[in-house]
Amino acid sequence: MTIELLYPEVCNLYGDLMNVEYLARSSGASVIRTGLKDTPRFVAEKVDLVYMGSTTERGQELVRDAFEPWLPALQKRTEEGGVTLLTGNALEIFGDHITDDDGTDIPMLGWFPLRAERHWLGRYNAMYLGKLEDITVVAFKSQFGHAYPLGGEMPAPLFETVRGAGLNPDLSGEGVRIKNLMATYLIGPLLVLNPPFAKYVLKLMGAEDTALAFEKEAMEAYEARVADFTDPKRNFVY
Numbered sequence: 001m002t003i004e005l006l007y008p009e010v011c012n013l014y015g016d017l018m019n020v021e022y023l024a025r026s027s028g029a030s031v032i033r034t035g036l037k038d039t040p041r042f043v044a045e046k047v048d049l050v051y052m053g054s055t056t057e058r059g060q061e062l063v064r065d066a067f068e069p070w071l072p073a074l075q076k077r078t079e080e081g082g083v084t085l086l087t088g089n090a091l092e093i094f095g096d097h098i099t100d101d102d103g104t105d106i107p108m109l110g111w112f113p114l115r116a117e118r119h120w121l122g123r124y125n126a127m128y129l130g131k132l133e134d135i136t137v138v139a140f141k142s143q144f145g146h147a148y149p150l151g152g153e154m155p156a157p158l159f160e161t162v163r164g165a166g167l168n169p170d171l172s173g174e175g176v177r178i179k180n181l182m183a184t185y186l187i188g189p190l191l192v193l194n195p196p197f198a199k200y201v202l203k204l205m206g207a208e209d210t211a212l213a214f215e216k217e218a219m220e221a222y223e224a225r226v227a228d229f230t231d232p233k234r235n236f237v238y
Contacts, residue, residue, distance in 0.1 A: 054088025
């Protein structure tokens with residue numbers, strides 16, 4: 001199995017890269033590290049998962065420019081059922097534009113019918129509790145803004161929010177789901193924190209019966225975290 005990690009030289013915040021490390025340790029998959037000047041391997045070869053993590057605001061523009069020629073290939077891959085996971089503000093790169101604090105619109109790749117807003121003095125730091133089918137997901141957010149629909153038909157959300165903000169505080173749907181492409185604002189080692197979701201991703205990749213690395217310990221920590229996040233006394237925004 002192969003996992004293609006896109007642009008790790010800039011998409012490397014919050015420990016997001018541990019998602020790839022965890023899947024590789026669990027499945028034995030090889031990891032292809034694609035730089036900003038490289039042609040993505042998925043364009044011409046079979047790749048079991050394409051992954052992109054969080055980056056800086058300047059990094060978003062670098063990734064947009066580097067990836068623009070390959071967007072049609074990713075859209076084709078998605079229509080054919082290819083598995084892709086985007087975490088943190090990588091989601092915004094595939095939206096229509098980002099509106100900066102001064103009102104400037106920064107064009108993005110234009111696939112998702114979303115616009116994002118940045119508010120430099122209003123960073124949103126919070127915990128998140130949601131559901132994917134019968135899987136409970138617990139994670140964290142740290143972002144300067146939220147995403148809003150442009151109008152028209154929205155893609156399905158990835159998660160249904162139980163506590164916390166969806167794509168924005170007025171939406172219960174969190175993230176974007178287009179077939180097996182999954183995009184979410186959630187950050188950090190999301191799959192390490194959520195072993196059932198890690199198994200879900202591996203199943204989509206064709207490794208349904210794979211045992212996770214440190215599965216017993218990961219599940220014990222996950223169950224304790226779910227209990228904490230479902231405690232009604234737990235403050236979610238900080």
